[in-house]
Amino acid sequence: MTPPRRPLLRAIALAPLAAAMRPAAGRAQTQDLARPVPDAPTPILFVHGNGDHSALWMPTLWRFESNGWPRDRLHALDFTDPLARDDDAVPQPMRSSTDDALREITAEADALRRRTGAARIALVGNSRGGYPIRNLVQLNGGGPGVSHAVLCGTPNNGIYDWEQPAGREFNARSPFLRRLNGGESQVMEGTEFLTIRSDSNDLYAQPDGRYAGRPGTPTGVTFTSPELRGAKNVVLPGIDHRETAYSARAFREMFLFVAGREPDRLAVSPEPRPVLDGRVTGTPGGVQTNRPLPGAVVEVFRVDPETAARMGEAIHRRTTGEDGRWGPVTVAPDWCLEFVVAAPDHPITHTYRTPFPRSSAVVNLRPAPPPAQADRAAGGVVRFTRPRGYFGIPRDVVVLDGKEPTDVPRGVASGATTIARLPASELGRPVVGLFNEERVVARAWPIAENRVTVAELTW
Structure with missing residues (x-):
């Protein structure tokens, strides 16, 4: 050495x-x-x-x-x-x-x-x-x-x-x-x-x-x-x-x-017809694993970018096998999507995503964990989450359903999820999550039906 x-x-x-x-x-x-x-x-x-x-x-x-x-x-x-x-x-x-x-x-x-x-x-x-x-x-x-x-x-x-x-x-x-x-x-x-x-x-x-x-x-x-x-x-x-x-x-x-050289661009160059695929993995007992989850029914819907309303029937539907794979599905680079995962022993999870500009074989789907006791009294919950970073207040602009969240820690960026709880009377309306310049629109689903909404940031 x-x-x-x-x-x-x-x-x-x-x-x-x-x-x-x-x-x-x-x-x-x-x-x-x-x-x-x-x-x-x-x-x-x-x-x-x-x-x-x-x-x-x-x-x-x-x-x-x-x-x-x-x-x-x-x-x-x-x-x-x-x-x-x-x-x-x-x-x-x-x-x-x-x-x-x-x-x-x-x-x-x-x-x-x-x-x-x-x-x-x-x-x-x-x-x-x-x-x-x-x-x-x-x-x-x-x-x-x-x-x-x-x-x-x-x-x-x-x-x-x-x-x-x-x-x-x-x-x-x-x-x-x-x-x-x-x-x-x-x-x-x-x-x-x-x-x-x-x-x-x-x-x-x-x-x-x-x-x-x-x-x-x-x-x-x-x-x-x-x-x-x-x-x-x-x-x-x-x-x-x-x-x-x-x-x-x-x-x-x-x-x-x-x-050994500078990149030509930091922005992502879109493809004309991205193809998406990935695996459904489980969280048994709340433990995060990457073990494939067979028997999960996955549906993909195109949704309106302003209201999150579905634009027609599912563009894809598949039940996962032993490998947990849920795709592939071909989309356009400007489509907002809703992924619905109904997996054994997990809540039915509705995940809303901003457009996918390029193909990816790692669009992995993890069903949400069971709702916490504090969530069960609500008509529905929306989990606004940033997997590739944290919410840093006051470093970032973070707004969920028209308000800056109170459950995000201040100072050192350490919180990646914030939750909005809606009464049953408001389940039909859009819920907007804003993180700096990225905007995700979702809809809350009835928690009484064991359904959880996730508004997931890409960037």
Whole structure:
């Protein structure tokens, strides 16, 4: 191993990129404007974080495609059980260990190299997804097959440095992090490492233990926890934990690092007829898994962008098999959609989405968890959610049903869902969710029929 290199810390102050994060509304293109690339670029494997799934990478995949990256050289994996164990050494139902994650990323990386014929690939991980990347490259001989490792908001030096819980993989004192961080350098010679972090708005890189369940207790780590000795370390001011991976600002950094040039565009170039597909996965007992859910009936409706009223019969209907796949369905790049999932042992979930400008095979659908007791007295509930980032008030404009929510934490961006509860007499009207420049319109369904509405942001 070479002596440690001096970390490069680059604070980047970029102008707001909200308009660049999506295609211009109402201007559906009739052709794919993605820039062709003459030479096959490096295949990239994208790795999601704790409790998440591959769908979070969808806009990032679109942005790479819009800059000429062939779709067959981009792949986002799904860990079977994405939630970490409470103690890495103690088996826990439907939760994974660091060894489990290593086994699955190794298989996915090998498969991507075989499929593309590439000798080396790039690995890009968000949050916990950076741990198996480091585990593979640093401790398990994966470096020769990995050209670039990009770690986005990964708590490389821990979320906290406490005596307990000693076996939790996010603890700086855990055996796992001690193995990763025990050397003079925290990277491996021959693989280029990039870290992307926030300046102070990442809830998992905080000096106070509030977001680790111990408010007022020092965590023993700082805002710099995601950085690595020997890596290129980039700071993007103001971004939150998930935006370190899924934002346009993060995309620019990872593209520049892997491609060796600036991207031509941050906006997504629409396709004339996007094809959507994905899997339905379950949340048994409230535990988030990526295990396929067979026997789920999925319907897709085109809806009016202003009222969320259905525009005719379902454009697609399918019952999932053992693989959980619900598609494919062909749409237009300017259609707003309603996905209805009726799955065994889950509420019937109506999910409203803004247009899909490009094709995607990772439009994964998770039925909503059972309504909380506080929701059951309402006629209907609308869960306004942002999977690829958090609501940061006052950083962001967040309005649900004409009001700024009171259940979104102020200060550090840490809340990804806010709920509107409607009386039964108001179930027939539109409910608007506004996040900065993205607008989702939904309709609440009767909670007495075990139905839940989700208004899901794409950006």
